[in-house]
Amino acid sequence: MSDTTSKSEELFRLYEELSDASADLEPEDLAEQKSLDAIFAASQWQLMWRKFKRNKVAIAGGIVVLLFYLGALLAGFIAPYTLESRFVKYIHMPPQRVRFFNNGKLQPHVCSVDLTIDENLRKHYTPDCTERFPLQFFAHGEPYKLLGLIDTDVHLFQVPDGIVSLLGTDRQGRDMFSRILYGSQISLTIGLLGVLMSLLFGSVLGVISGYYGGWIDDLMQRLIELVRSFPAIPLWMALSAAVPPHWPPLRTYFAVTLILSLIGWTWLARQLRGKVLSLRHEDFVLAAKMTGATDAWIIFRHLIPATFSHIIVVSTLAMPSMILSETALSFLGLGLRPPITSWGVLLKEVQNIQSIALYPWVFTPALAIAILILAFNFLGDGLRDAADPYTV
Amino acid sequence: MLAYIGRRILGMIPTLFIVSVITFIIIQLPPGDFFTTRAIEAAMSGGGQDKETVKTMQERYGLDKPLYVQYWRWVSGFPRGDFGYSLEWNSPVLPIVLQRMGYTLQVGGLSLLFMVAVAIPIGIYSATHQYSFGDHALSLIGFLGLSLPGFLLALLWMFLGIIVLRIPVGGEISKGMADQPWNLAKILDYLNHLWPPAVILGLASTAQLQRIMRGNLLDVMGQQFITTARAKGLKEKKVVNKYGVRAAINPLISVMAMEIPKIISESTIVGIVMSVPTTGPLLLRALLTQDMYLAGTFLLFMTLLLMIANLLADIALAWADPRIVYT
Numbered sequence: 152m153s154d155t156t157s158k159s160e161e162l163f164r165l166y167e168e169l170s171d172a173s174a175d176l177e178p179e180d181l182a183e184q185k186s187l188d189a190i191f192a193a194s195q196w197q198l199m200w201r202k203f204k205r206n207k208v209a210i211a212g213g214i215v216v217l218l219f220y221l222g223a224l225l226a227g228f229i230a231p232y233t234l235e236s237r238f239v240k241y242i243h244m245p246p247q248r249v250r251f252f253n254n255g256k257l258q259p260h261v262c263s264v265d266l267t268i269d270e271n272l273r274k275h276y277t278p279d280c281t282e283r284f285p286l287q288f289f290a291h292g293e294p295y296k297l298l299g300l301i302d303t304d305v306h307l308f309q310v311p312d313g314i315v316s317l318l319g320t321d322r323q324g325r326d327m328f329s330r331i332l333y334g335s336q337i338s339l340t341i342g343l344l345g346v347l348m349s350l351l352f353g354s355v356l357g358v359i360s361g362y363y364g365g366w367i368d369d370l371m372q373r374l375i376e377l378v379r380s381f382p383a384i385p386l387w388m389a390l391s392a393a394v395p396p397h398w399p400p401l402r403t404y405f406a407v408t409l410i411l412s413l414i415g416w417t418w419l420a421r422q423l424r425g426k427v428l429s430l431r432h433e434d435f436v437l438a439a440k441m442t443g444a445t446d447a448w449i450i451f452r453h454l455i456p457a458t459f460s461h462i463i464v465v466s467t468l469a470m471p472s473m474i475l476s477e478t479a480l481s482f483l484g485l486g487l488r489p490p491i492t493s494w495g496v497l498l499k500e501v502q503n504i505q506s507i508a509l510y511p512w513v514f515t516p517a518l519a520i521a522i523l524i525l526a527f528n529f530l531g532d533g534l535r536d537a538a539d540p541y542t543v
Numbered sequence: 544m545l546a547y548i549g550r551r552i553l554g555m556i557p558t559l560f561i562v563s564v565i566t567f568i569i570i571q572l573p574p575g576d577f578f579t580t581r582a583i584e585a586a587m588s589g590g591g592q593d594k595e596t597v598k599t600m601q602e603r604y605g606l607d608k609p610l611y612v613q614y615w616r617w618v619s620g621f622p623r624g625d626f627g628y629s630l631e632w633n634s635p636v637l638p639i640v641l642q643r644m645g646y647t648l649q650v651g652g653l654s655l656l657f658m659v660a661v662a663i664p665i666g667i668y669s670a671t672h673q674y675s676f677g678d679h680a681l682s683l684i685g686f687l688g689l690s691l692p693g694f695l696l697a698l699l700w701m702f703l704g705i706i707v708l709r710i711p712v713g714g715e716i717s718k719g720m721a722d723q724p725w726n727l728a729k730i731l732d733y734l735n736h737l738w739p740p741a742v743i744l745g746l747a748s749t750a751q752l753q754r755i756m757r758g759n760l761l762d763v764m765g766q767q768f769i770t771t772a773r774a775k776g777l778k779e780k781k782v783v784n785k786y787g788v789r790a791a792i793n794p795l796i797s798v799m800a801m802e803i804p805k806i807i808s809e810s811t812i813v814g815i816v817m818s819v820p821t822t823g824p825l826l827l828r829a830l831l832t833q834d835m836y837l838a839g840t841f842l843l844f845m846t847l848l849l850m851i852a853n854l855l856a857d858i859a860l861a862w863a864d865p866r867i868v869y870t
Contacts, residue, residue, distance in 0.1 A: 380558060382845045384808040385826060386569075389842060392830040393572035475692045479812050482694060483827060507702050514702075517695050525690045 199460060202537040209533020215526035223335040227295035229307045230329035231315055234492055236293060238314055238324040240266070243510045244276050246319040246327075253283060260285040261315050273509075284313040319512035321500065327512060330497060331519055337493035338520075341408050342474040346466045348412035349473075353419025354462060358454050360420065361427030362446070368424075375417040383414050387476060391485040400491045407486050411476050415469060422465050426458045460538040468531040471524045478520060494520050548858060555850050559843075566842045567614050570835040576601065577630045577833045617836065626843075627836025631829070636840045639825065644844055647814075647821045651806050653737060654745030658802070662749045663792070666756025670791075671783055673761065681753070688750035693809040696743045697816040704739075740819050744809055748802035755798050759791035766790075793864045800856025804849050 203209060222229060238244075247261045263282035267275045290309035297303050308315065318327035360371035390410045394403055430436065439449050455462075480486030481495025489496060497516040501507055507514050575583075578597045608616075617627055626636045665685075669678045691699075716733055763769065764787050772782045814821030822841055829838040 377558060377561060379804075380562060380846055380850060381565075381842070382804060382808040382811075382849055384811050385822070385842055385845055388811065388827065388830055389566075389569045389838060390572075393569065395574055471690070479692065479694055483812065483815060485827075485830070507698070508705060514698075517698065521691055521695065524692070525687070528686065528690050 195460070199537045203533055206533040206536065208529050209537075212526040212529030212533065215522065216530055219335060219523050219526070220339060222332055223339045224298065226332040226336050227297055228303075228305070230326075230332040231292060231306055231309055232326045232329040233293050233295060234325075234330060234333040236325060236329070238320060238326075240324070241276075241314055241316070241320050242324040243274060243322060243513075244314075244316060244320045244324075245510070246512050247278070247314075247316050249286070249315075249317070250280075250283075253285070258285050261310060261313065263313055282313075284310040284315070286310060286315065318515045319510070321513050322506070322510075327515055330492065331494070331516055334492045334494045334497050334516065335519070337404070337487065337491055338474055338477060338495070339523075341404070341411070341477045341493065342470045345408045345411040345415060345473040345477070346469050348408060349415035349419050349469065350462065350466055352412070352416035354423055354455060354458075356416070357420035357423030358427050358450055358458070361424035362431060362450055362454060364428075364431075371420070371424075375420060378414060378417050381414075384476075384479065386414065387411065387480055388483065388485055391480050396488070403487060404491055407477065407480065411473055415473060419462075419465055419469065422461065423458055426461050427454055430454060430457055464531065464535045464538045467527065467534050470531070471527045474520070474527075475524065544858075544861070547861075548854070551854050551857070555854075558850070559847065562846050563618060563843055564614070566839050566846075567610075567617065569842070570830075570833075570839045571610060571613075573833055575833065577835065580833045617839070626840040629829075629834055629837040631832050631834040631837070636836050639837065640822075640840050640844055643820060643822045643825055643841075644848065646819070647807070647810050648848075649737060650741050650744060650810055650814075650819070650821060651803070653741035654748075654806055655799070655803070657742055657745040658749045658752055658799070661745075662752035663756055663788075663795070666753045667760060667783065667788060669753070669757040670760035670764065678757075682757075685750035685753050688746045689754075691747075693743055693747065694812045694816050696746060697740070697813045700739055700743060701817060736819065740810075740813050740817050740821070743817075744806050744813055747809075748799075748805060751802060752795065752798060756791065756795060759794055760787055763787050763791045793860070796856060796860045796863055800853060800860075803852040803856070807845060807848060807852070 227233075241264065244264060247264070249259055249261055251257060251259050253260055260283045262278040262280040263284065264276050265279045267277070269275060286308045287310070288308050289305055290311065291304045292306040292309045294302065294304040314326075316326045316328065318331065320326055321330070356371055360368045387410055390413070391407060394406045394410075398406070436449060436453060439453055444452075477486055477493060478495035478498065481488075481493050482498045484499060487493050487496055494516045498514075501513045578600045582597050620626060624637060626640070628634075629636050629639060632639060665681055669681050672678050716729070716736055760783075764783075769782060769786055772786050773779075777786075810821045811823030811826060813819075814823030815827055818824065822845060826838060826841045828834075829841065
């Protein structure tokens, strides 16, 4: 009974979706072909986009991810201070509240902060709203390089005579908001770079393995099995411990990325091998062979593009674990170290549980990580559903 | 079946050999060795060791020999149960490693139990109440569990425990209990310290398992033998539990097997954060001080544990699903 109702529901949904999709068409298109031909003639990418668009959660995840990357790109501009700007007078200051109205006028501002030290030598910051510092937008502040190229000192907002700290300050009086933004530059790119590197190894080796089969496939599979027989985190720990501490920051950064992708590629290779195994006997591959195409041509012009949607999905889903692994390693003090500042490095500074209790805002990098990872997972899930546009 | 198991165990030996070589290379990678690291540490704190002492020590422990000689010295001890000597702890490596592995196994086993006990009922509920409020809420919680890394959860738990609940968290056992003989109170205290890391470790995998259980059961419930069972007039409860769940649960065994490596791997970092005596804290310390035999043996044993877990999972799958042919 419930089975038939669910079937009819499904058909109804399908019908609705199809008519929805036709409603998306331009009026003139609609006039041209009132039938649903457009749907069946649509390219795979159009179908995927259509399906993805309907998944609101995935769209929201995508937007959050984009915002994070935008923030990383424009970190210098959005952050009011630089990574190492210190305010010795404001150590472990709690987040300030931005007040929007001043005497009924719209004027975003922060209040001045009074510091008292009690008998236990604990610092207490209390906002003192007799003195107000309006936020000045697009104001001059500390110099930085926009996008790493253009010398400038214009920041999104500044408080010239006081301090503005949206997320509080750390034990050296550095602004957490600015540090999280700068940290995102490292954390987000290491995910991207790590996935790209695993993609490079994984897609080439996986596709070759699936395409040729035979002893090449066997060898590749044994290699993958060998790499995967190690427990990931301990192996990462051991490899990161081998990165000499005196290496320059950039080299350490690349070394850690390489270490992370050392295991990541096996997963990608397996996924793509399976995909290629099923594509290998498709007619279009046979046709290409008949016309005398070389293997390299077939692999790079036919097989890899055919698995492209799959590659995108798999790499989106691989991003969170890449970012998390870097965070975990840096958190243990094995990955990146200052002066390179990633979210993991920021978290390492608060390893002490007591300091989380006293100054919870120093834990905000964890919040940033959690939000980003969640957004990435939603996005990846939506992409995965969309990548298979023929299922309803 | 026995022949299959035997073949699998024999097949592990060459892999273990290659793993031991790779492990040895990795632990030799950092520049310097235990004694130079210690000399630098001593120099930083104002003391000092002259080059002669360092050199004598290196000679005594054979650290000046070429790599392959050192490797052979390490490996040739394996059959005798000699996995090298921990320079930092002044003791053979094996008992230290075994003790830590034992604790890791306890935590890991408990988190597997937790996984099964929580994920399967939730998965069944979600599948039988598809798109209901409960299904959505549980899926969301599962998604959160999947997204939050173990060490963040561990930190959060420590924070909650110390600040909000004001109970002692972390560690293997309460301070006052450590020296007492084993009695009921001590066992309870021990268990009280065992479950938090187990739950934290199992949470991500639970979410994964729950999603797969839901998907599987939904798939199975659409099949014809279910319709037949319903047509026969069986109670819905019986249709779900006796027909649906039984068929849907088989693939879970391999999923669980895939989660075991994650648990073993994560247990290191959760152990470090919560300061429970899993392999993690000691491995980290050994890596940092370049106590190479200890670090290497840890890596080797964890790899071995992974292989055994995979083997057990394959056997369990073959046992549970008569359709699987093992060769």
